[in-house]
Amino acid sequence: MAKKPAKAAPASDDGDFILHSLQEAFEAKKRYAASEAEMLEFYRQMLLIRRFEEKAGQLYGLGLIGGFCHLYIGQEAVAIGLQSALDPDRDSVITGYRDHGHMLAYGIDSKVIMAELTGRESGISRGKGGSMHMFSTEHKFYGGHGIVGAQVALGGGLALAHQYNNDGGLCLAYFGDGAANQGQVYETFNMAALWKLPIVFVIENNGYAMGTAVKRGSAETEFYRRGTAFRIPGMKVNGMDVLEVRAAAEVAFAHARSGKGPVLMECNTYRYRGHSMSDPAKYRTREEVQEQREHHDPIEGLKKTLIEAGKTEDELKAIDKAIRADVAAAADFAETSPEPAPSELYTDVLVGEY
Amino acid sequence: MAIELKMPALSPTMEQGTLAKWLKAEGDRIEPGDIIAEIETDKATMEFEAIDEGVLEKILVPAGTEDVAVGAVIALIAGEGEAPEPAPAPAPKAEKPAPAAVVAAADPAIPAGTNLVSTTVREALRDAMAEEMRRDPRVFVMGEEVAEYQGAYKVTQGLLDEFGPKRVIDTPITEYGFAGIGTGAAMGGLRPIVEFMTFNFAMQAIDHIINSAAKTNYMSGGQMRCPIVFRGPNGAASRVGAQHSQNYGPWYASVPGLIVIAPYDAADAKGLMKAAIRCEDPVVFLENELVYGRSFDVPDVEDYVLPIGKARIMREGKDVTIVSYSIGVGMALEAANTLAGEGIDAEVIDLRTLRPLDKQTVLASLAKTNRLIVAEEGWPTCSIASEIVSICMEEGFDHLDAPVMRVCNEDVPLPYAANLEKLALIDAARIAEAARKVCYK
Numbered sequence: 058m059a060k061k062p063a064k065a066a067p068a069s070d071d072g073d074f075i076l077h078s079l080q081e082a083f084e085a086k087k088r089y090a091a092s093e094a095e096m097l098e099f100y101r102q103m104l105l106i107r108r109f110e111e112k113a114g115q116l117y118g119l120g121l122i123g124g125f126c127h128l129y130i131g132q133e134a135v136a137i138g139l140q141s142a143l144d145p146d147r148d149s150v151i152t153g154y155r156d157h158g159h160m161l162a163y164g165i166d167s168k169v170i171m172a173e174l175t176g177r178e179s180g181i182s183r184g185k186g187g188s189m190h191m192f193s194t195e196h197k198f199y200g201g202h203g204i205v206g207a208q209v210a211l212g213g214g215l216a217l218a219h220q221y222n223n224d225g226g227l228c229l230a231y232f233g234d235g236a237a238n239q240g241q242v243y244e245t246f247n248m249a250a251l252w253k254l255p256i257v258f259v260i261e262n263n264g265y266a267m268g269t270a271v272k273r274g275s276a277e278t279e280f281y282r283r284g285t286a287f288r289i290p291g292m293k294v295n296g297m298d299v300l301e302v303r304a305a306a307e308v309a310f311a312h313a314r315s316g317k318g319p320v321l322m323e324c325n326t327y328r329y330r331g332h333s334m335s336d337p338a339k340y341r342t343r344e345e346v347q348e349q350r351e352h353h354d355p356i357e358g359l360k361k362t363l364i365e366a367g368k369t370e371d372e373l374k375a376i377d378k379a380i381r382a383d384v385a386a387a388a389d390f391a392e393t394s395p396e397p398a399p400s401e402l403y404t405d406v407l408v409g410e411y
Numbered sequence: 412m413a414i415e416l417k418m419p420a421l422s423p424t425m426e427q428g429t430l431a432k433w434l435k436a437e438g439d440r441i442e443p444g445d446i447i448a449e450i451e452t453d454k455a456t457m458e459f460e461a462i463d464e465g466v467l468e469k470i471l472v473p474a475g476t477e478d479v480a481v482g483a484v485i486a487l488i489a490g491e492g493e494a495p496e497p498a499p500a501p502a503p504k505a506e507k508p509a510p511a512a513v514v515a516a517a518d519p520a521i522p523a524g525t526n527l528v529s530t531t532v533r534e535a536l537r538d539a540m541a542e543e544m545r546r547d548p549r550v551f552v553m554g555e556e557v558a559e560y561q562g563a564y565k566v567t568q569g570l571l572d573e574f575g576p577k578r579v580i581d582t583p584i585t586e587y588g589f590a591g592i593g594t595g596a597a598m599g600g601l602r603p604i605v606e607f608m609t610f611n612f613a614m615q616a617i618d619h620i621i622n623s624a625a626k627t628n629y630m631s632g633g634q635m636r637c638p639i640v641f642r643g644p645n646g647a648a649s650r651v652g653a654q655h656s657q658n659y660g661p662w663y664a665s666v667p668g669l670i671v672i673a674p675y676d677a678a679d680a681k682g683l684m685k686a687a688i689r690c691e692d693p694v695v696f697l698e699n700e701l702v703y704g705r706s707f708d709v710p711d712v713e714d715y716v717l718p719i720g721k722a723r724i725m726r727e728g729k730d731v732t733i734v735s736y737s738i739g740v741g742m743a744l745e746a747a748n749t750l751a752g753e754g755i756d757a758e759v760i761d762l763r764t765l766r767p768l769d770k771q772t773v774l775a776s777l778a779k780t781n782r783l784i785v786a787e788e789g790w791p792t793c794s795i796a797s798e799i800v801s802i803c804m805e806e807g808f809d810h811l812d813a814p815v816m817r818v819c820n821e822d823v824p825l826p827y828a829a830n831l832e833k834l835a836l837i838d839a840a841r842i843a844e845a846a847r848k849v850c851y852k
Contacts, residue, residue: 111443111462118419118459120481149599183632190630199598199635204622210588211623214595214603221551221577221601244588251583329444330460335421337455343446350444405633406667408691411720411767 079290079320080281082308089138089303096363099141099299101376103133103356106158108377108384109167110330113157113174113188117334121392122174125203126188129158131329134355135261136162138302139229139324142310147226149197149219151212153236154189155261156201163196167383171391179394183401197226206239208232209258213245216256216319227255227313235266237280243287246319250287253318257309258284260323261296267332268340284321296324297353300362327353413487414463418472420481421450421457428452429477430485439467441488448474448485465490518682518717527708535677535709536566536642536698539684540604542714544574547602550688553580553593554606554643563608564644564703590616590641594623594693597639602688607643610659610697616641617662624693625668640687642696645673646738646788647836649701653824658789660736663695664765664798670719671765673697675740677707679763682717690719697765699738722769724776728758731846732776734799735786736762739837743786746842755850765795773799774807781812782849786842791819813849818842 091099110128117126129136132155140150140162152159160170165181173180174188181191182201189203199215202208212230219226236242237260249256260280264271271278281291290312294305302324309320327349331338360373418428429451435441441461448459465488472485479485530538544550551574556563558571558581571579582589586607593605607613613620624637647656663671670692674680680698687694709715725740726747735743740761747757758776762769777783783803785796796817803815821835 114460115462118421119417120420151595181632182630182634185632186630192627192631192635194631194634199595200627200631202623204618207591207618207623210591210619211595211598213588214592214597215599217592217596218599218601221596241587241591244583244585245592247583247585248588248592335455336457338458339455343458405629405631407670408628408633408636408638409719411670411718411764 075288076285076290079308079312080292083292083294083305087304088298088300089307091300091303093366096359096366097368097376099137100356100359100363100373101380102137102162103299103359104377105167105380105383106133106136106161107356108380109161109171109387110157112384112388113171114330114334116175116388116391122188123176124187125154126174126334127155127332128328128330129155131349131354132261132263132296132326133158134299134302135259135296135324135326138299139259139306142303142306143229144226145196147224148229149199149215149226150229150231151199151208151215152201152231153205153208153233154203155233156189156191159231160191160193160198163193163198165193165196167387168390171387172394175391175394176396177391177394178397178401179390184397185401185405206232206236206242209236209239209242210245212256213249213254216249216254217252219255220252225314227257227310229257229259231259231261233266234260234262234264234271234275234280235269237283238266238275246284246287246289249319250284250289253316255313255316256319257313258319258321260321261326262323263326263328265332265340268336270340279323281321281323284319289319289321292320292322294322294324296326297355297358299355299359413468413489414465415484416447416486416488418479418481418483418485419450419459421452425452425481427478427480430472430474430479431456433470433474435467437467437470441465441467463488463490518721518723519715521710521712526711528711529706530677530709531704531706532677532680532698533564533566533703535681536684537568537570539681540567540688541570541573543685543688544570544578549600549602550604551578551580551601552604552606553582553589555582555584555608557581557606562606564700566698566703567606586612586615587619590619591623593639594619594637597624597637597693598627598635602638604640604642604688607641609655609700610643610645611655611657613641613643613659620663620669620693620695621666625666628692629668636691637693638691640694640696643698644700644703645697646699647820647825650827650829650832652827656825658787660697660765660789661794661798664768664795666766668693669766670694671697672719672763673737673765674763675702675737675761678709678715679717679723679761681709682715683719683763685716686719689716697737702738702741720764720767720769722772723761723763724758724772725761726757726759728756728780730756730780731782731784731850732758732760732773732780733784733786733842733846734760734762734773736765736795737788739786739788742837742839743842745839746786746846749839749843750846753852755846755852757846762795768798770802770806773802777803777807778810781810784816784818784842784845784849786818786837788837789820791817791822794819813851816845816849818845
């Protein structure tokens, strides 16, 4: 956080106030006061991502999913906490290649997502995108991008379109701790701050850029400070707690929507699985992963809160059972749907005919 | 019913591996997320994680077994769940549809008596942008010095005054970033025109032009479009050295998903710029600094829009075809004049669009003249000229009376010294010489 003045000064006198004002607002009310229905919905959505990704990992192991496949297991609270706070009619979202969870957070049918993973005609990109390249313009979800950091500049463009059209929307642009070292991220920070674009930059810091630990790849490991040079206020959020992420989202979105420009939010999270499916798991210990699973798991954490609120194990188990059935149906659909017709090879290269 | 645990593929290319170690024993309770076994390939050791719950009923492949095929059942778990289906057979090889006899739309007829206005290429480009900005509020211009400075080469002169800073946006010097922002804005429904001060600087941004703009429509199964124009001067200017003097036509023209336009005269610059801005696909629009100030007749019609993908016969002839684009067209016309004095009647074709390439016009001309050369202000290796040679070989071989020749710049970075620069670049004399050669004169 930016250095605070020695004695409390009125906000208007503190030149750096803007850099830490959002964090202060967030810390004043750090957990979102979710209703029971909301909590149950967060639980269901996070569990859906978990079970979907577990199934995707299994299908990959069976050779039904090819190429690269990056699972979101462990990071579920980030997408759900943030996206639950969006205005779906106005706001846009863009992310990198670890995108299944963000799609599921929209309630997009798990069948068409899984069918994209297996490369089938019924996939959401008609089998031509794959795991890393999924989009739903209907939901204002703009992908699904495989070049690390590219989605940040593209997100800046989506935010520019919101501002240009004066539609009241904002762009939520996710990227990882690895992408946070790309030059174009800072080019975008500069222009977003300069033009006061309505954008919330979210760094999903899962501790590892592929196999490189944050401290081995980043001179400044407190990523929420990385916008300071552009006067972008930062927020540091526990990305393993969906209610904390949601509370932070409320603060950040209100700021961006009010025309005050971008926000940089760091969500500290953890992925349990490898970077992609072909990950030798040699760069971290099994104990470290186990420690996160046992003590910081976002789903178990919310489960505890729900049980404290009076929900029973059986009620929660019933949710899991329904999700397992949904995911199994998605997997069946994805396995049995036909591959794209050979003629599809030549479609969608260009929109127009010349 | 028991769940079959199968040997996993841990990379797309893995076919078999060693079952190094079992971390669970028969009878052990298994929870999703438990590491059950370690698998070794020649590259790495991987952990095999459970996704089902139950009891490890039977281990079928003991630890230490080598060459276990991917998909082989290695253990059984007692519990509820569903056994996976086998992978379906691979798809048959795609058959490319027979090339349709595409007849590109012809240029609009200019009514007799239409006033022709002498216009510089620079003004024609500006007029095209201004007309399209008046027509469509989604169109805006962004780039370095496009607004208050009035354009580094004055192509955007006057646009700020008419359209204001919301639609004429000065960017910092940050090509990768603003190309990405422009591309994202197109994905978000706007119609950006992104000016690069020169295409040499677009090298910093080429990732967004290719990976983000050109591929998205395909990768999204036609769901997400990217209607954007990337424009700016391209090719050698005058004495600006190697880093500011490259023709990127062949680079962009090699990319499926892009439209690449490189006009020569002012009428084509105007008509094609208007078409590019209306185009639903991403367009790379290559201009030439040395041509900006040249004046040509532009028809004074209400809405002059030209078809993309259609070459133009600049001069009809019967003895030899000279194919060119951009600044090369002027040199080709000059060479044709010289040749005419020697009794060689050259036909000059301006490709205008480099992708999609108008093969029909080139091949029809070859069928008429039986001799063809390509004049290109750019490097010869993997050039547009190379592409034209291939097309003539593959589809026009029976019409050839002589080898197709490339007239390109020398295969060196462009030097600064005036004499060396002159030696490196194509000119009318070299084009004429090549034409004589294929005419065996």
